[in-house]
Amino acid sequence: MRLMNRKSDDLEKAILSWIALVVCLLLAAWYIKSLAWISSQPVAISSWHQFKFTSYAIALLVGGIVLFGGIRALPEFGKMRIWLLIMSILIILGPHAWEFLKVDSCLDRGGSWDYIEFRCEK
Secondary structure, three states: OHHHHHHHHHHHHHHHHHHHHHHHHHHHHHHHHHHHHHHOOOOOOOHHHHHHHHHHHHHHHHHHHHHHHHHHOOOOOOHHHHHHHHHHHHHHHHHHHHHHHHHHHHHHOOOEEEOOOOEEEO
């Protein structure tokens, strides 16, 4: 009976790890497709948006690979996987924090923020 539980746990972990990997890969592909669409627009969109979408795609790829291996290794996730997962989260949150600080400082100085060109207008 104990062997059956172990096999079913392994199967559940394998299925969950594949689902996590596929979801992360699909989201990364969506960001790469969106990046290609942004780059092809006749209106000049700031390179900031391109950087943001690129960082999201990279973070999702790394996060998906980490989750794929990490879920199978549960309950021992490993220090390296934890650090890679933390780095993926920071890569995703970094552009949002940077954008928030830029917009906030612009508005504090009495300017208005242009989100398309990613610059402060006074």
